[in-house]
Amino acid sequence: MVTRDDILAWLKCYRQTLAENKDYLTRLDSAIGDADHGANMDRGFAAVMDKLPSVAEKDLGSIFKTIGMTLVSTVGGAGGPLYGTWFMRAGMALDGKTEVTSADLLAAFQAGLAGVQQRGKATTGEKTMVDAMSPACAAMQASLTEGGDTATALAAAAAGAEQGMRETIPMLATKGRASYLGERSIGHQDPGATSSAMLFRCAADVLGRAQ
């Protein structure tokens, strides 16, 4: 089982990763966006870290919903409502739990993805974070179906997200700010897909090591 402490460690890892990659994400966003994705995510997860102590004793559903609301009210831009929705929906799937199985995690990731797609109306292939989140879920599901353990399944999710992230490079953006570029969006990696891949990489690194 993945415990609440594991989950908190995962979030801490992600906060750390974002802080370290703030400039990198902003550089990606400079090429096809408006040069703020790194600062936005960093600001959001700094706020999340401030908020976490007050809910750390609660169930994972409450924790995730608090994260989601914190992101919505501190990030702004496209990233805020989308990541906010991801955490809020994932939180609904984790309602009442304080420890979770890999199947619970997958269900939460899938709920998050569905929420993002509903809010942002993007499907795969549009050069957005969906292109990292969606293959992450698919790879994790395939791994669990094959009987993989939590570590294996999360590693598959992270690899899937990273592959999806790289596959955004040749894509023509049709959603978000990059879509204004038309053909000129081709050849650049999507910043949101990149920050999403980092979220799954932290999950694999931290939660995969957990048991």
Place this chain on the structure above:
Amino acid sequence: MVTRDDILAWLKCYRQTLAENKDYLTRLDSAIGDADHGANMDRGFAAVMDKLPSVAEKDLGSIFKTIGMTLVSTVGGAGGPLYGTWFMRAGMALDGKTEVTSADLLAAFQAGLAGVQQRGKATTGEKTMVDAMSPACAAMQASLTEGGDTATALAAAAAGAEQGMRETIPMLATKGRASYLGERSIGHQDPGATSSAMLFRCAADVLGRAQ
């Protein structure tokens, strides 16, 4: 005797010199002023050249006064009223004449200098065009007193102006825009002294060759 045609050739030489040194004068004015002296003088003498044909048959007094008024109404800045005054006052000294002696020329130059000093209230040593005009007159007078011919006297005037021009480099400006710089005006050659030295150099080159 220096004829009207000689004088017109002198002015043409000066107009040519200014056009060639427009950027140089502006560069000097960038260092301690506002980067416009070259453009101002060039604009003014282009207008003078346009005006000259309409008065070319008149006496030198009329020609010089027309030049002065043209400069006043086209140059602007400090240079416009000062060079305008120089030509207007020199013109008064040449009233009615169509050819002149070297003594007439000296009288005109001295009248011009007096006009400039009256208008601008500058004396020598203040890092202005006066520092070229004044030694030019002094050197010419000395040369004529020693019995120098027109060519010799004008060569002395030009050399005096150029020496005065160079001597503005170590001066602390106390008049004009450069005075706002205080100590920082030291080490730069005054643009107005430079354009004045060019006027005397053309006189030496063109009028000195005349007879």
Place this chain on the structure above:
Amino acid sequence: MKKLINNPADVVKEELQGVALAHGDQVRVHFDPAYVVRVDAPVVGKVGIVSGGGSGHEPMHGGFVGYGMLDAACPGAVFTSPTPDQMLEATKAVDGGAGVLHIVKNYTGDILNFEMAAELAMAEGIEVESVVIDDDVAVQNSLWTAGRRGVGATVLAEKICGAAAEAGKSLKEVAELCRKVNGWGRSMGMALTSCTVPHAGQPTFELPEDEMEIGIGIHGEPGRTRMALKSADEITELLALPVIQDLPFEKGDRVIAMVNGMGGTPLIELYIVYRKLAEICEAHGITIARSLVGNYITSLEMAGCSITLLKADDELLGYWDAPVKTPGLRWGM
């Protein structure tokens, strides 16, 4: 990065403090969540108008809060859409019982955040209408993308709708008017230099000394095409013709014309652009009935300009001429 700022993280907060100090007679600034609101809000019985967006476009939107224009503006981080809680609080603060119009520029972030805010406000019983502005012809419109960006027409929409709200029009009517302005307005911009986002610390893009970007967005988003620097007259044509061609402006039409500076371009240059724009309009039989030349919707210190034309009938001109009293736009009072 050469800017008159302290810590990049404090830019928006300190700017808002400056606005509050400079314009305390006209607006109040609420912090946490941040919004700028008319001193006399809510105006009972009047439709409230709220806009907002990333900071860095000053005077838009905060500078347009006041009589005859916006009731409140929500400033986000630099170039980042504000958050739903700001918009919700602003909406509540300006609701005088006649409902609230959200004027939203067409960027995914602005859309999503305003959408959430509208849901929350409606859940609290406030009637909300949202109108999306998407006037930037630089972006080739398509059913399959996020569509066109919202730029210069936003300023004109805020002025005109503000006047209509002041005149007692209903929420439905003001929203309809806003859609009309959006339908009749078109813009396009260009950049001579990049802007620098404070927290990014370096220029968003590199533009060689002899090149310019045509069709630039107000967040330094790359435009239609990069090309060799041209004269002001040629640049004005490159902007004005797509604007004129996109809308069925017809001989005899009147327009409100705006030549807007991006923040780093001096007024003297904007008038040179305006001169050519007037010539182009005349050649197309379009009469400029009203004009605005200056910095209204900027992109930090970017050098460049944008052109907006809004086809205008008597209704729009009437609202345009109505009194307005904001820090950024003022006449008639």
Place this chain on the structure above:
Amino acid sequence: MKKLINNPADVVKEELQGVALAHGDQVRVHFDPAYVVRVDAPVVGKVGIVSGGGSGHEPMHGGFVGYGMLDAACPGAVFTSPTPDQMLEATKAVDGGAGVLHIVKNYTGDILNFEMAAELAMAEGIEVESVVIDDDVAVQNSLWTAGRRGVGATVLAEKICGAAAEAGKSLKEVAELCRKVNGWGRSMGMALTSCTVPHAGQPTFELPEDEMEIGIGIHGEPGRTRMALKSADEITELLALPVIQDLPFEKGDRVIAMVNGMGGTPLIELYIVYRKLAEICEAHGITIARSLVGNYITSLEMAGCSITLLKADDELLGYWDAPVKTPGLRWGM
């Protein structure tokens, strides 16, 4: 050089054409000699007010022509004082029989040309008073030099004297008021980057990425000192303290405060400076009674700002608040 211009030689002419097209309802532009004049000039029985100076400082002076401010402005070439014939024609065009005030910034060129113009106008029977503005504390004053430069206080003097003329004050009274404004106003400016004079084609000075120039003039004239780039708060102190120290501002004094952008600095930064200026004034017991934040007296595309404080009594505040209707400054009508 990246500018929205055509031929450098045509910059001022084409800008004036743009001004004429954009503001034809408020001003007329006369060419050859060039001056901008109120549409309703001369106003019979009112003192006429004429200013002028080099172009490149827009909106000053042409943008301040209109009801309650200037009657006419004479634009010179970029950064070059205009010529006496322009000033003479402008003076004649605005003389409504009550005489004409010349507001002259203290630069040798402006002084000499306005002096010639005043002589010519008086020879034609027009009563002329000239007041020289020299408010720039960056220049250490001395009996032996050309003295201080005229900068920001010029804008405030034009507004205040314009209101007094509108109120029917005599030429002597308006000139006296102008001297009072000059006596009570002080300014200082700084640059983050150089401006580029169009015909020069390259920056007037080179300023490394990590340096700034304190005490800059509005023509890119070097200032008091060059130093390492500092924060907005520190820069504001470097400007505000010499201004406050130079004038006997006393605890309890009220001031009109202007934070002026040099042309290339965005509004968001000016508000950050204003915030600190307000704090400094408060710490000195000085009350900011009125304020102005924006681009009013610029230096082409230079990035930077200047601060002006004008000690203000009820008389000055009354004239400040009076209606003004110009392209660059407008309120109350």
